[in-house]
Amino acid sequence: DSGVTQTPKHLITATGQRVTLRCSPRSGDLSVYWYQQSLDQGLQFLIQYYNGEERAKGNILERFSAQQFPDLHSELNLSSLELGDSALYFCASSSSGAGANVLTFGAGSRLTVL
Amino acid sequence: AQKITQTQPGMFVQEKEAVTLDCTYDTSDPSYGLFWYKQPSSGEMIFLIYQGSYDQQNATEGRYSLNFQKARKSANLVISASQLGDSAMYFCAMREAFGTSYGKLTFGQGTILTVHP
Numbered sequence: 001d002s003g004v005t006q007t008p009k010h011l012i013t014a015t016g017q018r019v020t021l022r023c024s025p026r027s028g029d030l031s032v033y034w035y036q037q038s039l040d041q042g043l044q045f046l047i048q049y050y051n052g053e054e055r056a057k058g059n060i061l062e063r064f065s066a067q068q069f070p071d072l073h074s075e076l077n078l079s080s081l082e083l084g085d086s087a088l089y090f091c092a093s094s095s096s097g098a099g100a101n102v103l104t105f106g107a108g109s110r111l112t113v114l
Numbered sequence: 115a116q117k118i119t120q121t122q123p124g125m126f127v128q129e130k131e132a133v134t135l136d137c138t139y140d141t142s143d144p145s146y147g148l149f150w151y152k153q154p155s156s157g158e159m160i161f162l163i164y165q166g167s168y169d170q171q172n173a174t175e176g177r178y179s180l181n182f183q184k185a186r187k188s189a190n191l192v193i194s195a196s197q198l199g200d201s202a203m204y205f206c207a208m209r210e211a212f213g214t215s216y217g218k219l220t221f222g223q224g225t226i227l228t229v230h231p
Contacts, residue, residue: 002158031217033217033218033219035221042221042222042223042224043205043221043224045218045219045220048217048218050217055217056217056218058218088157090159092159102149102161102164103149103161103219104161105151105159105160105161106158107158108157108158108159110157
C-alpha cells in the first residue's frame with residue numbers, strides 16, 4: 001500500500017457521461033498530481049495542485065477539471081466522455097512541489113468508456 | 115521534442131544476469147532530477163531510484179543503479195542479478211526545477227523487461 005488512495009478502482013460508463021475520480025494523498029503530502037495512461041499516449045501529465053492551488057497544467061482537456069480541497073484530497077472530473085478517454089488515471093502525491101521529492105502513486109482508476 | 119527517450123520497447127534477460135535499460139533526456143535547465151519507476155502487470159507505479167543533476171556519484175538502491183552520464187544526457191538503469199519478479203514495464207522520468215514544468219514528472223514511453231528463468 002503506497003499510502004495514496006484512489007477510488008474507484010474500476011469504472012465503466014457510457015459516452016457522454018460524467019465521472020469523478022477521487023484521490024487521497026499520502027499523509028503529510030501537500031502536492032497532488034494527476035496522470036493519464038493510455039496505450040497510444042503513454043503516461044501524460046494532466047494537472048498538479050499544491051496545498052489547494054493549481055501549480056502546473058499539462059495536456060488536460062477542457063472537458064476535464066480538477067480541484068484540491070482543504071483536507072488535501074483531490075478530485076478529477078471528466079465530462080462528456082468519449083471512447084478515447086478510456087485509460088488508467090493515476091493520482092500521485094509528494095511532500096512538496098519540487099526537488100528530489102519522490103512522487104508516490106496510487107493504484108490508479110481504470111476508466112472504460114463504452 | 116521528446117524530453118525523455120527510451121529507445122528499447124522491449125528487453126529480455128536471463129535470470130541472475132544484469133540488464134541495462136536506456137534513457138536519454140533533453141533539458142536546458144541546470145537543475146533537474148531523474149527518476150525510474152517500475153510498473154508490474156498489476157498496474158501500480160513503484161519508485162525505484164533517483165538521481166539529481168548535481169549529484170557527483172551515481173545513485174544506487176539495492177540491485178538498482180543509475181548510470182548517469184550528464185554530458186551525454188543519459189540516465190540508464192542497471193538491474194543486477196535479475197529476478198523473475200523484475201519482469202515489468204520500466205519508466206524513466208525527469209523533473210525540471212524551473213519553468214512551466216516545475217514540479218511535474220515527464221515520463222518516457224517505457225521499456226518492457228522480461229526475465230527468463
